[in-house]
Amino acid sequence: xxxLDIINWNNLFKLDWDSHCRHEFKELESFWDEKAEDFNKSxxxxxxxxxxxxxxxxxxxxxxLKASDTFLDLGCGTGILSxxxxxIVKKITVCDISLQMLNFLKERVERQKxxxxxxxxxxxxxxxxxxxxQPHDIVVSHRSLGVIxxxxxxxxxxxxxxxxxxxxxxxxxxIIPPAYELPxxxxxxxxxxxxxxxxxxxxxxxxxxxxxxxxxxxxxxGLFPHVDYIQLKDTRKFDSIDEAVKKYSKFFNFDKGKLDKxxxxxxxxxxxxxxxxxxxxIKIIWWTKTI
Numbered sequence: 630x631x632x633l634d635i636i637n638w639n640n641l642f643k644l645d646w647d648s649h650c651r652h653e654f655k656e657l658e659s660f661w662d663e664k665a666e667d668f669n670k671s672x673x674x675x676x677x678x679x680x681x682x683x684x685x686x687x688x689x690x691x692x693x694l695k696a697s698d699t700f701l702d703l704g705c706g707t708g709i710l711s712x713x714x715x716x717i718v719k720k721i722t723v724c725d726i727s728l729q730m731l732n733f734l735k736e737r738v739e740r741q742k743x744x745x746x747x748x749x750x751x752x753x754x755x756x757x758x759x760x761x762x763q764p765h766d767i768v769v770s771h772r773s774l775g776v777i778x779x780x781x782x783x784x785x786x787x788x789x790x791x792x793x794x795x796x797x798x799x800x801x802x803x804i805i806p807p808a809y810e811l812p813x814x815x816x817x818x819x820x821x822x823x824x825x826x827x828x829x830x831x832x833x834x835x836x837x838x839x840x841x842x843x844x845x846x847x848x849x850x851g852l853f854p855h856v857d858y859i860q861l862k863d864t865r866k867f868d869s870i871d872e873a874v875k876k877y878s879k880f881f882n883f884d885k886g887k888l889d890k891x892x893x894x895x896x897x898x899x900x901x902x903x904x905x906x907x908x909x910x911i912k913i914i915w916w917t918k919t920i
Contacts, residue, residue: 769804
């Protein structure tokens, strides 16, 4: 027996999710509706634009993306990937549970006069294929697999979600887990141990375990996945310490007092704008469809 088969990796992910994330995602739509405005603003920073270019170029290269291809973006948010991809492919379908996220995406689509995006406001677990969504050449879950896999009970079933993604894809599937953009500074990780990868109970450690569970699950499903890592480094500017604290406390469960103390120490005797070196380690799991 393959030793990997001893563990039920789908259930392992469910247990991790139930203990660490379920309390946040009891009401999925309202949770992401509340974050939509901040997500939309974050797209337009130079750091986010560099990240987006990197991911888009990677998908283009690995999938051999063509102008005649169709593209499905699951958990699309406000369009960080779907807007640039729409300018490359024949047609793109986006699907998200958050109406507010999709409203921001619609505004960008109209402003840029993009006419090849089909927008679906629906929970992925409730999507019927091919009734609701026809097969697409490329299917992507970008930082969304756990969320799009959640049924009404708030617990994700990755295996069923991945099976549906694979079924609807003609050419290839890409799963990109969340990747934290955080200060590239040892003092930061000393203060915030929850974001070190060697701490299994911390945010980064949990995300790393989730990525591992996903990869092994896809492997055991016989889909022959590849996994690649990309490390991005950049700088982010802040006009004030309050802005830096606000940025990081909005998306992570940081202690604001500790954040304030960290940035005051880091920026002591320095003038605005405050420059922070940041890094992000991106994991990409992908496979091509076998004939």
